[in-house]
Amino acid sequence: MTEEPFRTEEDREFGFETRQLHAGQRPDPNTGARAVPIFQTTSYVFEDPESAAAYFNLQEYGNTYSRIMNPTVAVFEERVANLEGGMGAVAFSSGIAAQAAALFTLLQPGDHVVSSGALYGGTVNQFKHLLRKMNVALTWVDPDDPEAWRAAVRPETKAFFAETIGNPSGNVLDIETVATIAHEHRIPLLVDNTFATPYLCRPIDWGADIVIHSATKFIGGHGTSIGGVVVEAGTFDWSNGRFPVIADPSPAYHGLRFHETFGTYGYLMKLRAETLRDLGGALSPFNAFLFLQGLETLSLRMERHVSNALAVASFLRDHELASNVTYPGLPDSRYRPLVEKYLPRGAGAVFSFDCAGGRTGGQDLIRGVTLWSHLANVGDAKSLIIHPASTTHRQLGDEELRAAGVAPGTVRLSVGTESIDDLIWDLRQGFAKVAASDGRA
Amino acid sequence: MTDLSRYQDAATIQRVIHTARTVAVVGLSGNALRASYFVGYYLQRHHYRVIPVNPRETQILGETSYPSLRDVPEKIDIVNVFRAPDALPGIAREAVEVGAGALWCQFGVVNEEGNRIAEEGGLAVVVDRCLKIEHARYVGRMNWLGFNTRRITSVRTGLQ
Ligand SMILES: Cc1ncc(COP(=O)(O)O)c(C=O)c1O
Numbered sequence: 001m002t003e004e005p006f007r008t009e010e011d012r013e014f015g016f017e018t019r020q021l022h023a024g025q026r027p028d029p030n031t032g033a034r035a036v037p038i039f040q041t042t043s044y045v046f047e048d049p050e051s052a053a054a055y056f057n058l059q060e061y062g063n064t065y066s067r068i069m070n071p072t073v074a075v076f077e078e079r080v081a082n083l084e085g086g087m088g089a090v091a092f093s094s095g096i097a098a099q100a101a102a103l104f105t106l107l108q109p110g111d112h113v114v115s116s117g118a119l120y121g122g123t124v125n126q127f128k129h130l131l132r133k134m135n136v137a138l139t140w141v142d143p144d145d146p147e148a149w150r151a152a153v154r155p156e157t158k159a160f161f162a163e164t165i166g167n168p169s170g171n172v173l174d175i176e177t178v179a180t181i182a183h184e185h186r187i188p189l190l191v192d193n194t195f196a197t198p199y200l201c202r203p204i205d206w207g208a209d210i211v212i213h214s215a216t217k218f219i220g221g222h223g224t225s226i227g228g229v230v231v232e233a234g235t236f237d238w239s240n241g242r243f244p245v246i247a248d249p250s251p252a253y254h255g256l257r258f259h260e261t262f263g264t265y266g267y268l269m270k271l272r273a274e275t276l277r278d279l280g281g282a283l284s285p286f287n288a289f290l291f292l293q294g295l296e297t298l299s300l301r302m303e304r305h306v307s308n309a310l311a312v313a314s315f316l317r318d319h320e321l322a323s324n325v326t327y328p329g330l331p332d333s334r335y336r337p338l339v340e341k342y343l344p345r346g347a348g349a350v351f352s353f354d355c356a357g358g359r360t361g362g363q364d365l366i367r368g369v370t371l372w373s374h375l376a377n378v379g380d381a382k383s384l385i386i387h388p389a390s391t392t393h394r395q396l397g398d399e400e401l402r403a404a405g406v407a408p409g410t411v412r413l414s415v416g417t418e419s420i421d422d423l424i425w426d427l428r429q430g431f432a433k434v435a436a437s438d439g440r441a
Numbered sequence: 442m443t444d445l446s447r448y449q450d451a452a453t454i455q456r457v458i459h460t461a462r463t464v465a466v467v468g469l470s471g472n473a474l475r476a477s478y479f480v481g482y483y484l485q486r487h488h489y490r491v492i493p494v495n496p497r498e499t500q501i502l503g504e505t506s507y508p509s510l511r512d513v514p515e516k517i518d519i520v521n522v523f524r525a526p527d528a529l530p531g532i533a534r535e536a537v538e539v540g541a542g543a544l545w546c547q548f549g550v551v552n553e554e555g556n557r558i559a560e561e562g563g564l565a566v567v568v569d570r571c572l573k574i575e576h577a578r579y580v581g582r583m584n585w586l587g588f589n590t591r592r593i594t595s596v597r598t599g600l601q
Pocket of ligand 1: 095120123377378
């Protein structure tokens with residue numbers, strides 16, 4: 001180890017735009033490479049047996065195997081942790097894998113989770129089926145009702161889960177209030193911040209303990225890669241008596257007490273050294289590189305996403321074939337006070353509306369547009385459109401559909417960064433098609 | 442809560458880490474799964490001389506364990522404390538007496554009186570920070586595991 005003459009660094013608070021470019025990366029010490037190198041390697045040569053042992057025992061920070069850590073992935077992890085104001089982060093091969101890992105790290109069979117019912121359909125499926133299989137009980141609550149969160153708590157409750165901006169119904173979480181209720185019961189609040197991104201909202205600033213992203217969306221920003229990431233604030237007391245799975249000696253890591261030994265790092269260490277090791281959903285270095293490219297322009301893209309989204313939402317609000325526009329950024333949204341508090345830079349770029357004509361109306365609109373891409377994703381720089389009742393939310397029953405804020409004619413938009421006039425021109429084409437078949441009917 | 446930020450100054454932390462050679466770890470455990478052992482082990486790997494101070498042990502990490510700071514026969518650069526906060530004033534007094542360079546109190550080891558004694562005795566004081574983490578942040582490889590070092594720099598430094 002070379003310990004060279006040092007230059008003292010100041011403890012400066014750098015701006016978001018600086019950190020989205022620099023956090024997590026220092027010029028490569030070996031080569032001086034300015035871009036983040038893609039370390040496309042499965043494994044790492046150890047200096048000697050003692051070093052290898054120290055890395056595996058977690059006594060020293062060292063690379064062992066790319067299922068557990070990789071230098072390119074680590075730059076991505078640190079950058080997201082930095083932008084979210086967290087202690088650290090662990091990346092995963094998808095947002096869904098990140099959610100599963102975040103929960104599995106703190107749950108045991110017999111536990112209970114309280115979750116917002118207004119979630120991405122894939123998350124609803126994951127919770128409903130996978131958690132039950134693991135013998136974890138679940139209560140869905142209306143995220144807008146603080147008393148519902150409080151009333152759902154049981155002695156074995158281990159987590160509250162919600163999205164900052166619900167997919168697709170656009171409900172905005174009162175993070176501070178729900179976090180306070182969670183903490184009154186010594187429970188952590190997990191927030192899926194995919195739709196807001198750390199540029200629009202940092203849930204940790206409002207009391208959230210764990211923040212999860214599908215990096216697939218705005219973080220990557222260009223629709224190229226699937227990935228996810230879990231950030232932890234590092235402030236939750238895992239030794240509060242409710243989490244023996246983190247505080248007690250771990251049989252899966254030769255008796256290590258993760259919280260006692262690593263303190264504020266305990267949860268993240270366990271998430272990586274046990275959960276990622278054992279579930280195996282590691283992010284590939286190449287995808288991490290693409291996500292880093294995305295993060296470099298996050299603030300610039302989000303500014304454009306939210307201004308286009310507001311313009312599209314205003315157009316729809318005034319259109320006779322559209323109703324129930326759920327964009328929380330509209331001035332008359334019932335979420336206005338929460339948007340002003342939590343999302344002052346804009347309320348994201350994903351929302352839904354109900355197209356006249358129900359199921360057929362929604363499908364006609366999609367047939368009529370030629371610029372909006374009909375696909376099952378959000379958060380691309382390109383504008384996207386989908387009809388949830390026949391796609392993403394197809395597995396849900398009527399009641400669950402309603403709970404998720406989806407009607408038969410609901411159409412979900414992810415507003416991209418194209419010229420705004422072109423996006424509106426294209427929606428007009430779609431509505432012309434809806435009107436035409438309405439006339440036929 | 443007392444304001445600890447004056448005991449968490451980035452420049453002081455970096456100066457202490459970069460200039461120290463000998464670290465007396467007060468309350469170092471002989472149990473390899475305890476946080477203090479992790480820190481001691483790590484410091485040895487990074488070429489610090491670690492001196493255990495623990496009256497209940499004779500040897501830890503291959504080094505003689507001393508009952509108190511007064512018994513340590515060498516010059517101490519950092520007194521690194523893993524004890525309950527109320528033990529701090531006594532430890533700080535001894536640290537001043539033996540002419541240590543810095544008092545470094547680990548997470549949760551917060552005691553106003555102890556900090557004041559050390560400060561008035563001319564020691565650099567760092568409180569509620571982990572020596573291993575701060576070393577790994579500025580010199581080591583904490584970033585390799587996705588932790589937020591909060592460092593922003595375009596300066597190219599040597600091999601890790
Ligand atoms: C809000 C939200 N969370 C999580 C996910 C799951 O992420 P991934 O598709 O990367 O597994 C999605 C995907 O659509 C999402 O929209």
